[in-house]
Amino acid sequence: MTTGVRRRMGVEERRQQLIGVALDLFSARSPDEVSIDEIATAAGISRPLVYHYFPGKQSLYEAALRRAADDLAARFEEPCEGPLGARLLRVMRRYFDFVDEHGPGFSALMRGGPAVGSTTTNAMIDEVRQAGYEQILAHLDVDDPPVRLSLVVRSWVSLAESTALIWLDGRRIPRAELELQLVHDFAALCAVSAVYDDEMARIVAGMLADEPLEGPLGVLVSRLMAIAPAALSPMARVPRPRSG
Amino acid sequence: MTTGVRRRMGVEERRQQLIGVALDLFSARSPDEVSIDEIATAAGISRPLVYHYFPGKQSLYEAALRRAADDLAARFEEPCEGPLGARLLRVMRRYFDFVDEHGPGFSALMRGGPAVGSTTTNAMIDEVRQAGYEQILAHLDVDDPPVRLSLVVRSWVSLAESTALIWLDGRRIPRAELELQLVHDFAALCAVSAVYDDEMARIVAGMLADEPLEGPLGVLVSRLMAIAPAALSPMARVPRPRSG
Numbered sequence: 001m002t003t004g005v006r007r008r009m010g011v012e013e014r015r016q017q018l019i020g021v022a023l024d025l026f027s028a029r030s031p032d033e034v035s036i037d038e039i040a041t042a043a044g045i046s047r048p049l050v051y052h053y054f055p056g057k058q059s060l061y062e063a064a065l066r067r068a069a070d071d072l073a074a075r076f077e078e079p080c081e082g083p084l085g086a087r088l089l090r091v092m093r094r095y096f097d098f099v100d101e102h103g104p105g106f107s108a109l110m111r112g113g114p115a116v117g118s119t120t121t122n123a124m125i126d127e128v129r130q131a132g133y134e135q136i137l138a139h140l141d142v143d144d145p146p147v148r149l150s151l152v153v154r155s156w157v158s159l160a161e162s163t164a165l166i167w168l169d170g171r172r173i174p175r176a177e178l179e180l181q182l183v184h185d186f187a188a189l190c191a192v193s194a195v196y197d198d199e200m201a202r203i204v205a206g207m208l209a210d211e212p213l214e215g216p217l218g219v220l221v222s223r224l225m226a227i228a229p230a231a232l233s234p235m236a237r238v239p240r241p242r243s244g
Numbered sequence: 245m246t247t248g249v250r251r252r253m254g255v256e257e258r259r260q261q262l263i264g265v266a267l268d269l270f271s272a273r274s275p276d277e278v279s280i281d282e283i284a285t286a287a288g289i290s291r292p293l294v295y296h297y298f299p300g301k302q303s304l305y306e307a308a309l310r311r312a313a314d315d316l317a318a319r320f321e322e323p324c325e326g327p328l329g330a331r332l333l334r335v336m337r338r339y340f341d342f343v344d345e346h347g348p349g350f351s352a353l354m355r356g357g358p359a360v361g362s363t364t365t366n367a368m369i370d371e372v373r374q375a376g377y378e379q380i381l382a383h384l385d386v387d388d389p390p391v392r393l394s395l396v397v398r399s400w401v402s403l404a405e406s407t408a409l410i411w412l413d414g415r416r417i418p419r420a421e422l423e424l425q426l427v428h429d430f431a432a433l434c435a436v437s438a439v440y441d442d443e444m445a446r447i448v449a450g451m452l453a454d455e456p457l458e459g460p461l462g463v464l465v466s467r468l469m470a471i472a473p474a475a476l477s478p479m480a481r482v483p484r485p486r487s488g
Contacts, residue, residue, distance in 0.1 A: 103277075151410050151417065188436050192432050193425070215264065220436070
């Protein structure tokens with residue numbers, strides 16, 4: 001696509017080519033730094049011809065983001081088969097694949113700013129979050145989620161986002177570790193919610209029912225049980241005051 | 245301030261009054277919906293006089309946001325005395341006080357959009373996040389945080405944000421419950437991080453060392469221990485496959 005060889009393309013084919021070229025450029029650097037001239041050069045066409053297909057950089061950016069959003073939403077899809085922990089881990093791997101492929105563009109978009117924050121782009125971000133939310137609920141086999149489950153899933157989707165952004169800033173932790181950690185974080189946030197709510201406790205018990213001991217959630221629980229006594233022993237030393 | 249009584253004010257006094265009036269309006273409704281006319285009326289001055297002090301709505305919005313950001317950052321400050329869980333809970337209460345007072349403006353700002361997303365406003369948001377991050381680290385008594393601790397604290401700050409935003413959207417869970425839940429979430433995310441990292445395990449053990457059994461973290465641990473057997477028993481039924 002960047003050979004500069006001109007050949008006749010149909011309107012839709014040319015639009016799709018430009019979107020692909022733009023998405024590559026917007027993914028590799030902050031969209032603020034990508035010019036229409038650069039996109040034209042990469043697509044092997046003239047600057048006026050780019051404007052023939054897209055009225056301005058913002059509309060091309062939004063079309064590229066549309067394609068990226070559809071791509072990301074599709075990566076959340078996972079067959080509802082087998083243990084939940086393993087399913088979530090596969091989704092997290094595909095999520096980090098996406099983040100890895102689109103790093104600088106993903107950071108710029110999620111951190112907001114003049115070139116990337118518009119009503120349209122924010123609506124697309126929310127749409128992807130909603131797709132993630134609905135996919136997780138589908139895996140939990142819950143049609144009408146109680147408000148606390150809804151909160152846990154939505155806030156975990158946001159945790160996955162912030163974890164990915166922090167990872168992109170220096171990549172100082174291996175991504176495979178973070179993929180697993182986010183599955184564990186999900187279980188941990190669910191467990192916290194279950195502490196004060198019987199309905200959540202039942203949902204969490206259901207989540208764990210089919211988990212093998214060697215799966216991601218089984219490993220978390222057994223490791224926590226292994227390190228808990230050492231971590232908790234100081235607590236037991238504190239005398240409990242008695243009331244009355 | 246909204247009585248309409250005109251009296252002579254110094255330049256700085258008038259600026260501060262306008263910022264206060266604007267902050268009240270921007271807090272109560274989405275900033276998109278607040279006009280300069282409205283701010284002028286609420287301040288009891290003419291529209292041109294508002295422009296005399298602030299060149300446009302964006303500069304007045306940013307000045308109001310500056311005041312709100314300083315206010316929020318100050319609420320993170322908490323003496324480094326007594327058990328950690330109780331300290332975090334007091335910080336979370338003040339955080340939700342702020343969110344409660346500035347609900348619609350907080351939502352509009354954090355969700356981004358044309359009227360609120362600018363380089364300046366995003367920098368202020370990051371500054372408040374950084375203040376929260378540094379405060380938490382100060383309480384953990386860690387000067388040079390390992391990368392995994394840094395990740396846990398930053399991602400928890402973002403979790404507190406998304407939890408507050410979800411709460412504002414309908415207020416369907418009592419805020420006191422969410423304040424406590426966020427303290428528990430912090431402990432849970434730390435525990436997950438400790439599972440794979442010895443340094444984090446030592447930090448978590450240090451965090452728990454001074455926790456009383458009846459404090460927020462002690463209660464979490466004892467409740468988890470109480471519900472764990474029922475939730476985990478199905479897992480134990482799954483036979484573990486043997487390799488070879």
